[in-house]
Structures are given as structure tokens and as C-alpha cells.
Amino acid sequence: MEYLIHLGILFAIYSILGLSLNLVVGFTGLLSISHAAFYGIGAYTTAIILTKTGLGFFTSLILGIIIVLIISFLIGLVLSKFKGDYYALGSIGFNVIVLSVLLNWQDLTAGPLGIAGVSRPEILGIDFSNKFYFLILILIFLLIFYLISLFITKSPFGKILKAIREDDGAIQIFGYNILYFKLVIFIVSAVMAAIAGSFFASFVTFIEPSSFAVSESIFILVVSILGGLASLRGSILGALFLVLLPEILRLIGFPVDIAGQMRQVIYGIILILLMLYRPQGLIGEYKI
């Protein structure tokens, strides 16, 4: 039971990540491979605040949001000028730069050693070190983000995002400033990732830079694409499948010591097969 709750929390975290990335990749058609950077900034903000100051989890959550707002604004400002494969490449670049900062700003982040002993939140007398309460809390957040994303994609704003995806030249002729739209959705998505990161840090209690490398961004991309691009339900489905996959592997008896690498192999193969046979994902609407 304990373990099921553990999986449930992971599922919720990856659902938030997949969902938020889908807003950028699926709905706006911008191939961003930098999501782990914002996820990491959120996680590190929470970890640093909880271990080095007396402030609580929610203060760290809000601080993480503010930091990511600023950073994603700056990164988004640059990225929004690009499209297509240059956008993808630029976003990988920002992921590498953020990772370098986590690795090299040793005074603040402890470098490759990572930060241990992050505590679980406690609000209004409810102690969320109880995993079940933690699960409920993060599921509530997932629901809120799902509804926000649904609202965004159904709104006129979301329609313009889709128009940018289909033909950014045409929508520009109608007088829309596409740079602004690309920037806003990028920031919204980054903030959601940061919140997922805060929860992740407080849940696993130990974080290190390698959890936020480009490979993690690729993994989040697999969550979004597998479930379905431009489908919010798809991202939930993708997260569910990819969180359960290691368990399925273990059940059919894959040796544990190569489990990590085996998972990587399978993610890679999933990406190749999806591109070859179903580029829109399982229940997606949009083909990149």
C-alpha cells in the first residue's frame, strides 16, 4: 500500500510535468527540451530553503515560482524568436546552462553531491510527511493544473496558440504578436514544472543535479508525446504508463542493476516507434 502511494505521487508529479510541457509542445507546436531545468529550479529552491532557512514549504513554493517566473521570462524571450529545430536546440542549450549552474554554484547547491534531508510540508496542523496526505495534496494540485490547462486551451488565447502551431505567418498577418503568445505559454508551463519540482524535492527528500539533466527533459517529452500531443488526457495517460513501466519490467524479471539503463533504452525505442508509426501519440490530435 505504501508503495502504491509512492507510485501515485510519482504519477501525479509526472502528470503535472507532461501536462505543462504539452501546452508548449502539443498546443503551440514548439519543441521545448528544457522542462527539466524549471523542474530542477523549483526542486532546488525548495530544498535550499527547507534545509538552510527556517521558512516553510509553501514559502519555498512561492519563492520557486517567482524565481522561475523571472528565469523563464528571460529564457522564453530568447527562445520565442526561434521556431522548429532551432527552438529545440536552443532549449537544450538552456537546460545545459541551468544544469551547469546547479553543478558549479557549489556554495548554494552543494554541486554534484546534492542536497539531503529536505523535509515534508506541514500546513494548518496537517503533517504531510504522511505519504497518503501528501498524495492527496499533490492530486489536488494536479486537478487544479488540469483545469487551468483546460481553460487555457479552450479560451481564445488557446485558439491563437493552435493557430501559431499551424501557421505562424498567417496569424501574424492578422496582427497578433506571436512572440508574446509564445512567451506567455512558455512561462505558464515553466511555473507548473517548478511547482512539480518543489513537490518532488520535498517528497524524495534528496535531490542531485543529475535528476534535472537533458535526459530528464527528454523523459518528460516522452510523457507528453506518448500520451498524445495537444491532448491533456493524453499526458495523464502517458505519465501513468511511464511510471508503471519500471514496475512492469520488474515483474517480468528484468535484473534490477540494469533497470535504469533498460528504462532509457525503452524510452528511446518508444520515441522512435512513435515517430515512425504514430507521431501524434496514443490519443493526441497534433503531429509535430
Place this chain on the structure above:
Amino acid sequence: MDIIPQIIINSLVAGAIYALISLGFNLIYGATKFFNLAHGIVVVIGGYSILCFVKFLGLNIYLGVVISVIISGILGYCLDRFVYLPLKRKKASNMVLLVASLGIFTALQGIISIIFSSQFQSLSENSEQVVFSFFNGFITETQIIILISLVLIGLGLILLLHKTQFGREVRAINDDEEVAKIIGIHTNKIIGRVFFIGSAIAGYAGILVGYDTGLEPTMGLSLLLKGVIASIIGGVGSIYGGILGAFLLGFVENFGILKISGGWKDAIAFGLLIIFLIFRPRGIINK
């Protein structure tokens, strides 16, 4: 100022490695017009093949190099034949090809770590390599081979592209694949060969990296990105631009870490890329 000669040597060696990777990358980009990210894992596979043949199986080193280079080339050819070509036939967008190449990269990197473990492995047996000294700097035998290799491969490639029938056909495809097809060039066959040559060069670069610094399954991403950055800041698709960009990158990286720690190298490289993407997206050599 004593360390300046050493930094210049380091910059040249790093630049030469990036240039070798960008040569193959640019060759493939020129013909296909998409970012083949799997190029980075071909570099790694070149390095690990030589580890397998020479260190584990005890093969003669020259024979080992030849076999490893051919394996890398065949791998590149197969990727085109079984992944990229079918995608192209389906009229897939560049982004689909890029994501597929990302998938190949991830999957092969996992396979390498399963077979060879994710530990760092050294290729050179004798730690006391022959070292030559220039002014105040030192350069190893391997590093001299790296520099010579770049000159030879670079010249060879330029001759191949400009003096042979094959080269003319490749350049025709670079200009316009549809037109090339119309005038009777078997474009898919030529592109397959381009993949073979580009990947073989990448595999050779991997061997050199293995002897120079050692091997790690995860080294592919960093090397690939350096090659790509070199290509973009030089002018993507252009062989000369790639070499120019590679040396610029090598120098900026190595002089950049004069004052700060070496861990920032990757950040410096991407900083350079982003500056170029904003102010000169077509690279130094404008088309």
C-alpha cells in the same frame, strides 16, 4: 602568462575534435536538412568499438581502428535506411526526424551502458604517453594525431566533394533534393552513402577522444552538442564554416575557463551558441 601556450594547445585540440564531429554532422545536415542528434551516439560507439576490439579482444590497433570506423559508418547507414528514410517517405517534418534521432540517441546510450557499464574507461594502456613540449606547453602524441587527422580528413572530404562525380551529386542534393532527383540522381542512395561517410568520421572522432581523454557512455551528448554548436556558429551545412566554428568554440571555451572553473565549459559553449542564434543565426559564413 606562462599558461597561454598550453591553453592555445588545448584550444586547438578541442577545436579539432569538435571540427571532426561537425564535419560529419554538416555533411549529413547538408543532404538531409535536419539535426541528426544520433550523430553523438555514433561518436560514442566508435570509441567503444575500439575498446572492445583492441583492449578486450587484443586486436592490432590499426585493424581495430579500421573495423571501428566501418562499424560506425554502417550504423549511420542503417539509421538512415531503417529510420530516417521511412520517415522521409512519409513526408515527416524535420521535428519528427529530430525527435526520432533523440530516441535513437537515448536508446543506444542505454544499450552501451548496459554492455560496458556506465563507468569511465581509459583506452591508453601506458599512462606515460610520449609528450612533446612547445614553448611552455605540452602536447601528447595522441593530440598531435588528432590535429593531423583533422587536416587529412578535412582535405580528403573537400577533394571528395569537389573532384568526384559522387561529390557533385552530393552538392546537387545539398542545393535542392527535388531538382537533383529530376536530373536523375539516385538521391536516397547518395544520402545513404553520406550517412556512411559522416558517421564513419564521427566514429573516428570517438576513437580519438577515447585515446585522448577516455570513454563514458554519457559523453556523447556533450560532444554532439559541441559539434552542433560549431556547425551553427560556423554556418550550418558548410564544411568550412563548421571547422571555423569548431576552433572558435575551442578557443572561447578554453580561454573562458581561465578565470572560472572548468565545470562551466558547457555553459560557455551554449552561451556562445545563443549569442550567435540571436545576432547571427546563419553563422559566420553566411549563405
